[in-house]
Amino acid sequence: MDPHAFHHALYVDTELCTGCSHCMRVCPTEAIRVRNGIACIDPEKCIDCGNCYRACPANAIAVEQDDLEKLNNYSVKIALVPSVFIGQFTEEHSIESVYSALHTLGFDTIFEVENGVEVLLEKLKQYVWQNRKTKPLISSYCPAVVRLIQVKYPALVENIIRLKPPQDISATYCRQLYIDKGFTADQIGIFYITPCAAKIAAAKSPVGDSSTILDGVINMDYIYNRVLQVIHQGGSDYQEVDVVSPSEKGIRWSLTRGEGTHIDGRVLAVDGIRDVSNFLEKVELGHAGAIDFLELRACKESCAAGILTPGNPFLTVENLDKRAAKKGKSCTVYRDQIDTYREFLSERIETDEIQARPIAQLDQNVSEAIERLQQLKCVLESLPGIDCGACGAPSCHSLAEDVVLNQGELSQCPFMNIKSIKEGRMSINDAEEVTERVWGKRIGR
């Protein structure tokens, strides 16, 4: 496998997929085609944003995950819990009861991801100041956005801030903490509870960093169910629950404007993958003016709406706002041990260079690409231009692209077929065969 290849956490469950094409129509990078009645995701184009997962009526878009069984491979079992997980629970369930249920499920240590924000924010402010000539600096927080820029806005790759996200900082901290307690690195298992697929993909092949620092990723919807089971089946008898709550800033970090509010200068926060994409178009054209810091999140309401979060995003935001307000009022400033590792973590906070992986080019060679582009223009002019999707591609434009790249044929278009039949160049049977190659046998099944 190409070591630079994207790892993907989303895949199509071919048993469940009905080839209904809902996913194909919502993919922001046009990565999906229907072939033989099944959705196929192009790994080069997919950014793991999860739009397809949300749109699928058949639950056929699956998300890979690690099993809790994997905990048994380690002597120290650490759960990295993001604040949006705590935000799934209303006041009916105390934070202590959630922690305690996680202990019952096998974790020795529960560490809230956003405790790492304390270290990150200091470095981030420094970074933004030192690189203030680069406009805009773009947050690397959301891995789906980072991948979107890599594939669709290659000119902006160098604007991405090369600092690790809070979960990586917290993981580095937890591992070092236990190494200092006398454990070896491979005895320590760090499991991140993820709100989305993009963060799984990033954990398995982090962008701009060659080593993974998480040992496993547990999906939030799964662990949510397990936690509530424990609570409802009489609760946990786990006695010592040590809650180290992140700061007010940390609690709101993963929400929209969670990062942006703390940065000086002209700061904009955009959420939702379509809006992010549209905004980046403007930025690439030099149309948005000089922006100092751009906070971009693939989901509307940011991580509160991650595809693996079971709760309603607005209620999650409300819960977290309440928790942050409470934390803000509290006079006791609890300085966690992470502070004693500040220097150690700061030295390890930067990522390697982030590579562009453009998907738009029609050929590596410029002359060849110009040739193909001319063909594409011709093909496109012959298509009906209604983006109906009946060819198994999301738009006439994407079919034209498939045709010039020899990944599709013009006869996939039913309008073209009617014309061909009328002009005697194709038989009805041939047309039926082409349609079945795209959609499978759908009528009279």
Next chain:
Amino acid sequence: MKLDYEIKGGDFASAGSASSQVKKVLARLNLDPKLVRKTVVALYEAEVNVVAHAWSGQISVDIDPSRIIISIKDKGPGIASIDRAMEKGYSTASQKVRDMGFGAGMGLPNIKNNTDKMSISSVIEEGTHLQFENYIR
């Protein structure tokens, strides 16, 4: 390969649509992303100039494997002093245009900064012809 676009004077809402389309075309050609960005930034400035000052304009883009040539011809008032228009911060834009966030007087210098070759000629009360080139590799 040649591409043509029309610009309507005064249509600020649509300013940038040609550069946006040209950007999509250039992205197809496996060019250096920086070259693409420079080219579209220059074209966007030129488009806004036509929208802000002229009555109508025509863009023609010519791409071959060695260079991108873009020509923008407009029908409009023309530029009285090209030397002054090339100065950073100089602008003849009306207050109305400035209020819309355009007309900061950075247009021509910004185009020059983002292109390898640029030439401009103008006839008062007839129009302006701007042409620039960016070399591929």
